[in-house]
Amino acid sequence: MPSSADHRPTVLMTADAVGGVWNYALTLCAALPEFRFVLAVLGPAPSPAQRSAIGRLANVVFEEAPYRLEWMAGAEADLAASRHWLVSLARRHGAGLVHVNGYAHARIDMDCPILAVSHSDVLSWWQAVHREPAPAEWDDYRREVAAGLMMADRIVAPSRAVLDDLARHYALSRDDALVIPNGIDLAAHMPRSKRPVVMAAGRLWDAAKNLAVLDEVAAGLAWPVEIAGPETNPEGGTARFAAARPLGVLSPAEMAVRLGRAAIFAAPARYEPFGLGILEAAASGCALVLGDIPSLRESWEGAALFVAPDDRATWRSALRHLIEDESDRALWGFAAQQRARGFSREAMAGRYAALYREMVAAPAQREVA
Secondary structure: OOOOOOOOOEEEEEEEOOOHHHHHHHHHHHHOOOOEEEEEEEOOOOOHHHHHHHHOOOOEEEEEOOOOOOOOOOHHHOHHHHHHHHHHHHHHHOOOEEEEOOOHHHOOOOOOOEEEEOOOOHHHHHHHHHOOOOOHHHHHHHHHHHHHHHHOOEEEEOOHHHHHHHHHHHOOOOOOOEEOOOOEOHHHOOOOOOEEEEEEEOOOOOOOOOOHHHHHHHOOOOOOEEEEOOOEOOOOOEOOOOOOEEEEOOOHHHHHHHHHHEEEEEEOOOOOOOOHHHHHHHHOOOEEEEEOOHHHHHHHOOOOEEEOOOOHHHHHHHHHHHHHOHHHHHHHHHHHHHHHOOOEHHHHHHHHHHHHHHHHHOOOOOOOO
16 A cells, blocks of 8 residues: 655545446556546445455555445435545645546535546436336436536547447537547456357346346356356346356456356447446457447457347357357357457556646646536
C-alpha cells in the first residue's frame, strides 16, 4: 500500500465488487504503477479473495463503504452521503483526478477533473432484456445518469455500442466521448490441452447474460455445459439450473485454467457492453459462440459464430456443429485468439494514462447540478 509521501499522481477510482467493473479496475490499477490509486468500493463488501487481490497491488489504497450502488433499489437515499464520502476521500488523499465507474457520482463538488466510464446502464439493459422501455420507476435513475454524464469532464466507454446506448436513452451528445476497449493480461490466458466441454461465465441470475438458454439446450448436447459465476443475486434470489453444471465463483487463476482447457465458450447475451469473460476465453483459444448483438459484433465480427440470443434451436445447432467438427472448431479458436491480441491490458492502460495526464494538465472548473 502506498504511503502518504507517495508523489505519484493520485486517482480516486470508484468500483464495486459485484460484476466486471471489479476486474476492470484491478487490471487497470495493476497496469499503471506510475499512478497512485485510491479505490473507493461501494455496494456489497468484497470477498476475502477480492481483498487479497487488492492487497497485492502496491499502488492502491483501499477504501470501502456500504452505500447502495446507483442501480440498486433505494439507491437515491444513499447518493448524497456517498457523494460526500467520495469528496472527503479525494481531499484526504490529495486526488488530482476522480475516475467514476458509473454516472451519479460524477456529480460531486470537486475542483479536480472527473472522468465517467460507462460499463453498463439500466435503461439499455431493460430494453435489451424486456424489449420495451424501462418503466417510470426508473425515471430518477434516468435523471441521475443524464446529469452525471453532463457533469463529467470526459466520458469513456468500452465500445461504440455503449455510446450509442447512452445517446439513445440519455440524450448524450458529446464529440469528446472516447471508446477505450477493455484489456486483459494476455499472458495469464493461454490455450491448454482442450477438454470436450462447452463453458460459459457470468452472473447466473442476470437475465441479460441469458445463461438459462444454455441450460435449456445442454441436455441435447454430447458435451457437458459448465457455467462459472455467482448464483445468488445481491438483491435476493438464486439461479437454478437443471442440465448445465454451475461451477460457482472461481478465482482468476482457476478461471484461467478452466478457459485454457475449454474447447468452446458460449455467451448467449441479450446485453453485453463489452464482455471481459469473452475476451479471456478468446485469449485462451476457445471457439466462440456469441449472442448476435451490436457490441459483440463490434469486437468479434469474423472471429466468432453469432446466434440470436433467444433462438434455442440455432444455439443447439451451432454448438453441435462445433462439437462434431474438430477442424472448424480449431479454426474458430485460432481466429478468436488472434483477435484477442488487440485487447491487451497494455493497450488499454496506455490510452487511460494519456487521458489521465491530459485531464490533470487542464483541470476544469464546474458547478454541481
